[in-house]
Amino acid sequence: MNFIKEHGIQKFIENQTKRINLLENMIENFDDGRSRSFYCKVAALLDVKSIERSLDEATKKIKMDNIKSNDIKNKAKILKGLLNEVAVKEGIELK
Numbered sequence: 001m002n003f004i005k006e007h008g009i010q011k012f013i014e015n016q017t018k019r020i021n022l023l024e025n026m027i028e029n030f031d032d033g034r035s036r037s038f039y040c041k042v043a044a045l046l047d048v049k050s051i052e053r054s055l056d057e058a059t060k061k062i063k064m065d066n067i068k069s070n071d072i073k074n075k076a077k078i079l080k081g082l083l084n085e086v087a088v089k090e091g092i093e094l095k
Contacts, residue, residue, distance in 0.1 A: 003015070015048060018048050019043045019044070019048060019051075020043070022043055022048065022051045022052065022055065023039055023040065023042075023043035025055060026039040026042070026043070026055070026079065027039055029075065030058070030072065030075050030076045030079045030080075031072065031076065032072045032073045032075075032076035032077075033072075034076075035076050035080065038080060038083075038094060041094050042083050042087075042094060045087070045092050045094070046083065046086060046087060046090065046092065047090070050086045050090070051083070051086075053086075054079065054082040054083050054086055055079065057082050058075070058078045058079040058082055061078050062074075062075055062078060
């Protein structure tokens with residue numbers, strides 16, 4: 001409610017749309033079958049910019065480490081590690 005009061009309903013809707021898109025990306029590309037609830041918490045609790053940066057960093061690390069696109073387990077491990085680091089910095093517990 002505070003966000004809506006400060007920024008308006010349109011900005012809130014835009015922000016929520018970004019969160020949905022980021023969540024869909026995480027589930028589609030990084031879900032190892034055990035991470036959906038974790039990614040849902042991330043999408044709800046972390047800053048949108050932080051999630052975007054973590055996804056970018058994970059993608060770069062995956063390319064640098066030559067991890068295959070179908071190696072979902074390692075891809076999820078990388079992204080979850082980055083997201084957990086962000087959460088700790090923001091004082092948020094994702095477990």
